[in-house]
Amino acid sequence: MWIAENKTKNNTKYQNFFMNIIIPLVGLLIGVSVGYGLFRYVINGMYKARLEEAEHEAEVVKEKKLLEVKEKFLNKKSELEKEVQQRNSKIQQVENKLKQRELGLNQRQEEINRKKKELDDSKEKLENQQKALANREIELDRMHKQEQLKLEELSGLSAEEAKARLVESLKDEARTNAQQYINDIMDDAKLTANKEAKRIVIQTIQRVATETAIENSVTVFHIDNDEVKGRIIGREGRNIRALEAATGVEIVVDDTPEAIVISAFDPVRREVCRLALHQLISDGRIHPARIEEVVAKVKKQVEEEVIETGKRTAIDLGIHGLHPELIRIIGKMKYRSSYGQNLLQHARETANLCAVMASELGLNPKKAKRAGLLHDIGKVPDEESELPHALYGAKLAEKFKEKPEIVNAIGAHHDEMEMSTLLAPIVQVCDAISGARPGARREIVEAYIKRLNDLENIAMSYPGVTKTYAIQAGRELRVIVGADKIDDKQTEELSSEIAKKIQDEMTYPGQVKITVIRETRSVSYAK
Template structure:
């Protein structure tokens, strides 16, 4: 019974709790619903407000765009009106000009008809005059015109020849003056040296006792030296000196240096001689390369092939008619640079060609070729410029000159080699050659005086005007030139100038 009462009480309590909880849930859900409705209302109002603002913004932008378009349309309308006004103005002006043109054309037509009438009348009058002139002169109009043309031709030809002769004489005078000025200034601006090369070298020793050691037992040392160097070694009674004789300066230098090392070392025998000579030969080759480099640096020439530099250094040990080849090439290079500058040419190219113009003399390749051709082939082989190669090959006229540098190199080579003292020549023989040159011309009849000038390159012959005519002067210069060619030996060419003048002299007493 008590259990049943407890169960019923529990049920009644649970039901009551459920009712209370339901009411609480109902009230809470109503409260949540009210909050949600209020928030929804707020969001709704915000959205409506944003929509209104967006609408107003779009409306404002649309109005601005419409106003902008309206203003552009207005501007376009104004421009169109202006163009219409200008067009109408131009149209009016065009119609006015058209009327003026029609008026002018009518006037021109009337004037043209008048001119045609006058022209026909003038032709008729001219025809009458021509007929009268022909009747008076006895010549037709064509014949008179031809005579006038021929006379004008002859007069114009005479004046033209006179004008041409004046221009040619003036050009010759100016050209001679300018060429002499350039050559003289070039020679004066380049320092020169006299030839000092010989075919023998003197090797000085401290005492004559060393001569016996150099000769060796039964002459074996001196024979070994001569065989190794190719130089004749002369040991005679000359005190404290040994003569090294040979025409190759490079061999003489090798022999001199080898002798110096052998004498300094004291060991002189055939095996040692061969060893020292080979060593000295390598030293000389290195010295050649160093000399070539120093030469190119001194002259300001860059970019030469190493083989060309070696050939330039080898020139130090070569000579031409007693003139050191390297000294001659350096001198020619400097002369070329100065002369090219005076003529408005490239001085660097000219200097390069002047330095390389004789490299064919020191090359061992194809010795049968002339040295100018061989030098040109070497320059082409080592990628030198075509104008440089042509200048090298043409400096003795063995190929045709195709550049302006070529004659400059030829002239400077002649200047360097032909001046007195450049090449070894005894002064007495040089003076004798000049005297022979003057005496040869003095033997001709009518010759009063002769002068050999420019180191024997020109012979001036003064003749008596009463004995030799102008025509005889030309014949005399030709005969003297032929006689010099057949009877004398000379470098280059000799210019013969025959001078004939008439002088009238009186005295006022």
């Protein structure tokens, strides 16, 4: 019984356990199933709603896109229609032009056909006239022969003999008349040419008349008082010797009141010495080192003045495009003279004469003026040349790219080159006019300057010589040699050799003193 009760109790426990566990599980499963079903139902509803909304939006977007595409299509269509219309318009214009051209060609073809027909008619008429003319020529020839036979019978001469006699008589008569006519023309031409040439030359001289100036070989330097003379001479004559050695002039300090005489055949040297003296006296410091410094500075100033003079001369004469070296050579003419006549003044005068004469003769006055200005550039060379100055000047002009007619005019103005243009005789004549004026030139000065140049050139031909100066009107030649190239014994030999060579090769009055100077200098700088 106890066992049965236990079994009953156990069964009750199992039943309770089953009821407590199984029933909730079953309820849970049912609830899950129902919830899942509800969830699925809700989800399906939302999905369908979203799907419908998406489809609606897609329809809207599709309609918008279709509208945009349609609008773009219409725009493109409109543009294409406009382009097609423009092309059609162009094609229509081209067709119209082609039609007009075709119409013109048809008219020209009709005109050509008409002219061709007229030409054919004219050709036919011409052929008929030629045939008639040929028949008339035959008839005339026959009649001419008959008349010729009759004349031969009457005169007793054949036609060839009569023709020969007639030709000879006509020749004699024509020769006599022609010779008389030629003589009359030549006489008239000579008379007219001489008269015209004189008129041109006289008119040219009158229009370009300038004052004549004679160059001297001395320059007078004025000073404020005679006390300055002692400072210029210096202790034991050091200052004056240094100045003479640096400039290559002879300085004469005598009793002439308030004046110092600078003597040299080279105007450039005199000008350098004059300017150097002016600066030294103004500055107050006069000693050999200062003298050399000032002289070097003044030489640069003179070189700048030379270039400025050349430029100013070219501008005054209206001559452009000259090479800078030619401008410098023109400026150097200011310090040169030819037979005592200032070379730059002579060149300017010749240039103006050439321009006037070229204008009178109907030639180019600018080219003539250029040739006249440059005709004596061979007289101021930077280096000695064995060529005559006219040929050397032509060589310089050719070197600096002057035109051939200018080069020929320069080289031929002394007949040392064949004249190939009309400029050459004009330059030659105007050069003679400028130099032939009364008092324009002085032969003695030119010979004197040439002698002094020859003295210096002879001394410079020896090795070791650095500078040479002809002073005291050519009665003394100072030769400065390098101390590192020649010793004291060689200076004596050099002096004797130069004296012998001058004696053998030159003609001069009196005697020439040759002084060879050899100096040793030591230079240091205090810093």
